[in-house]
Amino acid sequence: MSDQAVLLLNLGSPKSTEVADVRSYLKEFLLDERVIDAPTPIRNLVVRGLILPTRPPKSAAAYKRVWTDEGSPLLVTSFNQQKLLQEVVDMPIALAMRYGEPSIANVIGDLVSKGIKKLFVMPLYPHYAMSSYETVVVRVMEEVQQQAPNMETTLLQPFYKDxxxxxxxxxxxxxxxxxxxxxxxxxxxxxxxxxxxxxxxxxxxxxxxxxxxxxxxxxxxxxxxxxxxxxxxxxxxxxxxxxxxxxxxxxxxxxxxxxxxxxxxxxxxxxxxxxxxxxxxxxxxxxxxxxxxxxxxxxxxxxxxxxxxxxxxxxIPCLNDHEIWISWMANRINAWARETAQQAS
Known part of the structure; x- marks a missing residue:
C-alpha cells in the first residue's frame, strides 16, 4: 500500500497570537470567495478596507485566551489526531489546513514526492457548507490537478447522520x-x-x-x-x-x-x-x-x-482525539483501502 495515503483537512489557525500573524490568517480566510461570497471588488473593499484595519487586534486577544503552551487548540488536536491515527493505520496520514500551515499546496507536493498515487481525502466537517466543506475540497482538487493530475482521489462525503x-x-x-x-x-x-x-x-x-x-x-x-x-x-x-x-x-x-x-x-x-x-x-x-x-x-x-x-x-467537548473518534477515522480509512484493493484485483 506504499502508493496510498490519507489527507486529513481542517480550517486552520494563525501562526501565533501576534496581531500581524492574525491579520495574515484573517486575510487569507476572509478573501476566500466561498466565505465572503461578494464580487471580488466588493470583497476586497470589505476585507482590506473595513475588516483588516480593525479586527486583527480583537481577534488576537481572543486567540490569546485559548492559546496553549503547544499552540492553537485546533492545530494541537489535529496533529495529535494525525499521530494517533498513524499508529493504527498502515499507510501515510497527512494533515493540511485550508488556511495557514501546514498548507494544502505543500502537503500535496510532499505526497507527490513520496510517490503517492491514491489519496483518501478526509475533510473533517460533518456537514456540507460552501464556506467549510466545499472550499477545502475545491482547494485540494485544484492542487491535485496542478501537481499530480493522474493521482486517484476518493472523497469522504459529509457524514452528518451516519x-x-x-x-x-x-x-x-x-x-x-x-x-x-x-x-x-x-x-x-x-x-x-x-x-x-x-x-x-x-x-x-x-x-x-x-x-x-x-x-x-x-x-x-x-x-x-x-x-x-x-x-x-x-x-x-x-x-x-x-x-x-x-x-x-x-x-x-x-x-x-x-x-x-x-x-x-x-x-x-x-x-x-x-x-x-x-x-x-x-x-x-x-x-x-x-x-x-x-x-x-x-x-x-x-x-x-x-x-x-x-x-x-x-x-461537552468535541470529539477531538478521543479514542472513539480515532477508531471512527481508522474504520473509514480501512474500508476505503479494502474497496481500493478489490477494485484493483
Missing amino acids: EDYIEALVGRSQPWLEKDYDMLLFSFHGIPERHLRKSDPSHAHCLTTKDCCNHCHPAHATCYRHQCFETVKAFVAKAGIPESKYKVSFQSRLGRDPWLKPYTDFVLKDFPKEGVKKLLVMCPAFISDCLETVEEISMEGKEDFLEAGGETFEQ
Whole structure:
C-alpha cells in the first residue's frame, strides 16, 4: 500500500497570537470567495478596507485566551489526531489546513514526492457548507490537478447522520448526559442565509418552501441547515433525549445580512428567563475544539448565561482525539483501502 495515503483537512489557525500573524490568517480566510461570497471588488473593499484595519487586534486577544503552551487548540488536536491515527493505520496520514500551515499546496507536493498515487481525502466537517466543506475540497482538487493530475482521489462525503458518527457523538457525550440538566443546547456554526440559497441547485427550495428542511428534496445534499437538524434528530433519538430538553441554535456571524437563526448568544441570555438554570452545550459542527467552541462558547457564552441568571453551564467537548473518534477515522480509512484493493484485483 506504499502508493496510498490519507489527507486529513481542517480550517486552520494563525501562526501565533501576534496581531500581524492574525491579520495574515484573517486575510487569507476572509478573501476566500466561498466565505465572503461578494464580487471580488466588493470583497476586497470589505476585507482590506473595513475588516483588516480593525479586527486583527480583537481577534488576537481572543486567540490569546485559548492559546496553549503547544499552540492553537485546533492545530494541537489535529496533529495529535494525525499521530494517533498513524499508529493504527498502515499507510501515510497527512494533515493540511485550508488556511495557514501546514498548507494544502505543500502537503500535496510532499505526497507527490513520496510517490503517492491514491489519496483518501478526509475533510473533517460533518456537514456540507460552501464556506467549510466545499472550499477545502475545491482547494485540494485544484492542487491535485496542478501537481499530480493522474493521482486517484476518493472523497469522504459529509457524514452528518451516519450511524457510526452519531454513535461516536453520543458515546463522547454520555458522561455529561448522565448529569442533572435542564436543557441541552446544540450550537452549530452559523452561515449567511444566502449561502443556503446558493447551495440549493433548484434555487427554489431552501428558505423558500415552508418547513423546507423537513420536506425531502435534492437540495438537502448540500443544505447545511437541513444536515444540522438531521444530526440533532439522530442524536436525540439515539440518546433518548425528550423534545422538551434540547434546542438548536447557530453561533458566530459577520456583517449585517441575516444568518441562520436562532442566534446562540441571544438564546443563552434568554434561557434563564425561561427557567433553564442548568445547561449543557455541545457544538457538533466542529470535530475539534477551537476558538469558536472554547472562547465563544465556554468562555463568553458561559459568562452571558450565568450573568443572565443561569446556575450551571457545562460544555461537552468535541470529539477531538478521543479514542472513539480515532477508531471512527481508522474504520473509514480501512474500508476505503479494502474497496481500493478489490477494485484493483
